[in-house]
Amino acid sequence: MDVAEITMLAIGGATCLLLMMYSESGIVLCGVTTKSGSSVKTLILQDREPTASMAPATGEIAAQAMMDGEMAHEDWISQAAPRAKPMLSPDQKVTNLLLLEESDRAKYTAFKYKYLGAFLTAMFADWMKGAYIYALYSRHYNYDMTEIGQLFIAGFGSSLIFGTYVGSLTDRIGRKATCRLYCILYILACILKNWRDFRLLLLGRVLAGVSTSILYTGFESWAISEFNHLNLPYKLLRDLFQKATFYNALTAIVAGFTADFIARTWSLVAPFNAAIIPLSVSFLVIQLTWRENYGNQTATVNDNLHKAVEAMMRDKKILYTGMISGLFEGVMYVFVFMWTPALEESKADVSHGSVFAVFMVWKMAGSYVFTVATEVLKAHEFARVVFAIAAGTMLVPVFLTGVTEGSAYLLLFVAFCLYECCIGMYFPTISMMRSRFIDDDIRSTTMNLFRVPLNILVMLTLVKVGDMSQELVFLICAVGLLVSSYALEKVCAMYAAEGPSTDRSVHAN
Structure with missing residues (x-):
């Protein structure tokens, strides 16, 4: 491999790795499960906010409260990932915030x-x-x-x-x-x-x-x-x-x-x-x-x-x-x-x-x-x-x-x-x-x-x-x-x- 090939391999590989890390950090698994009858639910925020940007305790409390019906979607977004809120319009809440059954x-x-x-x-x-x-x-x-x-x-x-x-x-x-x-x-x-x-x-x-x-x-x-x-x-x-x-x-x-x-x-x-x-x-x-x-x-x-x-x-x-x-x-x-x-x-x-x-x-x-x-x-x-x-x-x-x-x-x-x-x-x-x-x-x-x-x-x-x-x-x-x-x-x-x-x-x- 010559210099051009090595350089493009390094740039392509680094780009791929960085985007992979960024993409994977964009799906936030709260680690909170609640039982509703016999089903187990996990909350997934499909947005671009890395987990480091949120306080785990606050996120868990907000997630639990929302699952229990005590907190609205917009309040959960505000507490768990405040920087994501401006990105969401009212009709986007369902598509960006998904409540997935464990079976799904x-x-x-x-x-x-x-x-x-x-x-x-x-x-x-x-x-x-x-x-x-x-x-x-x-x-x-x-x-x-x-x-x-x-x-x-x-x-x-x-x-x-x-x-x-x-x-x-x-x-x-x-x-x-x-x-x-x-x-x-x-x-x-x-x-x-x-x-x-x-x-x-x-x-x-x-x-x-x-x-x-x-x-x-x-x-x-x-x-x-x-x-x-x-x-x-x-x-x-x-x-x-x-x-x-x-x-x-x-x-x-x-x-x-x-x-x-x-x-x-x-x-x-x-x-x-x-x-x-x-x-x-x-x-x-x-x-x-x-x-x-x-x-x-x-x-x-x-x-x-x-x-x-x-x-x-x-x-x-x-x-x-x-x-x-x-x-x-x-x-x-x-x-x-x-x-x-x-x-x-x-x-x-x-x-x-x-x-x-x-x-x-x-x-x-x-x-x-x-x-x-x-x-x-x-x-x-x-x-x-x-x-x-x-x-x-x-x-x-x-x-x-x-x-x-x-x-x-x-x-x-x-x-x-x-x-x-x-x-x-x-x-x-x-x-x-x-x-x-x-x-x-x-x-x-x-x-x-x-x-x-x-x-x-x-x-x-x-x-x-x-x-x-x-x-x-x-x-x-x-x-x-x-x-x-x-x-x-x-x-x-x-x-x-x-x-x-x-x-x-x-x-x-």
């Missing part, structure tokens, strides 16, 4: 581990094989760029065509069943990597494309539906998606080093075979711990697709959320292809593993920026900042003409780290937006329709990337993010005009 905390903890256990092991397998697909095709099987391009296009094309129908099928046959199907299809895709036959590799890419659609829609659809079924406070969903993003980035680092060790010890196909292990673990966690939930079971696949399109036309917030999701994530996939040649053009000896690890640290930091920022802003309002920074980072490679090689690498590396931070902020943000706006009956169907512009953008880039300069590719990415920003402004304006009454989530507030 237990339900949320169990639910969180069930979801993250299955999701993160599935992502671990995806990260393991992701770094070696191109190397496997080019170095291990000696295919040329044209053939490799065809294989990649087949993957995104199958996600575009078949993934859309799988999303509709998910709402009908159940999210648990479909997530198990993801594990099975991905295991088959990994097994097919063991043969050089182009037709088998092509089939493997088709299966992987369908699986990827399930990974990025089925798991989230199950989580939101199950969360609603458990009737938990809505703000805990924010915590779930932040944790998913944070640990997904950490999983990527561990999976990357694991796959690197396996590839060096055995062969380039070995990481794909090893990925079968976490996929099997994910399957077992889903099978043994998840409850099945559904969308509209009576509708046909085409009915669900028709209803999803109707919903987008009827409620433009859903349509614009789809634009945001498709364009941002499409740009993200293009960035995955482009960051390596962009950095290599300004520096000969790029340490790809080290750079990737630094990127993931900044993504982890971004997930905690989301947690802190959304204490005072709604997710779609906070996304304005995310998209502005992301678009700015994509413009950096466009304006580097005439910059010396060393300075160009530093500017690119810093810009790309900030972009990864934006990705860390984006994923929990868009998950919260989707949870608010999409009807649960057609959630998976709608989310897969959101992936249509994503797949089209990536396929066009793969077809035309050889004819375009890097500067033009990054300029297109910046334009895509600016269009996403326009769609976001539309969502914010409509949400402000209509109010939270239009939220699809049963817990939205």
Whole structure:
């Protein structure tokens, strides 16, 4: 690692640690329990006041008095956390001050581990094989760029065509069943990597494309539906998606080093075979711990697709959320292809593993920026900042003409780290937006329709990337993010005009 990489790793790590400490200190557990009949209640103040700012004895007395009905909410806030009072308007008291049953905390903890256990092991397998697909095709099987391009296009094309129908099928046959199907299809895709036959590799890419659609829609659809079924406070969903993003980035680092060790010890196909292990673990966690939930079971696949399109036309917030999701994530996939040649053009000896690890640290930091920022802003309002920074980072490679090689690498590396931070902020943000706006009956169907512009953008880039300069590719990415920003402004304006009454989530507030 050179000085720039070490510096950005230190800054990203320190940012992540400080925000983590600040975020965790912002949830004040009073440590007071009272018995009301047979239930045990614990008071949680979800605000930004650290425990050091309150006198424990006063806080405990106030909490006890409020639970006994002897003190109003505003008096509790005044005595227990006086500096928090100006932040609360009358209609915010219920959302910032939650009286949780002990059973609710237990339900949320169990639910969180069930979801993250299955999701993160599935992502671990995806990260393991992701770094070696191109190397496997080019170095291990000696295919040329044209053939490799065809294989990649087949993957995104199958996600575009078949993934859309799988999303509709998910709402009908159940999210648990479909997530198990993801594990099975991905295991088959990994097994097919063991043969050089182009037709088998092509089939493997088709299966992987369908699986990827399930990974990025089925798991989230199950989580939101199950969360609603458990009737938990809505703000805990924010915590779930932040944790998913944070640990997904950490999983990527561990999976990357694991796959690197396996590839060096055995062969380039070995990481794909090893990925079968976490996929099997994910399957077992889903099978043994998840409850099945559904969308509209009576509708046909085409009915669900028709209803999803109707919903987008009827409620433009859903349509614009789809634009945001498709364009941002499409740009993200293009960035995955482009960051390596962009950095290599300004520096000969790029340490790809080290750079990737630094990127993931900044993504982890971004997930905690989301947690802190959304204490005072709604997710779609906070996304304005995310998209502005992301678009700015994509413009950096466009304006580097005439910059010396060393300075160009530093500017690119810093810009790309900030972009990864934006990705860390984006994923929990868009998950919260989707949870608010999409009807649960057609959630998976709608989310897969959101992936249509994503797949089209990536396929066009793969077809035309050889004819375009890097500067033009990054300029297109910046334009895509600016269009996403326009769609976001539309969502914010409509949400402000209509109010939270239009939220699809049963817990939205």
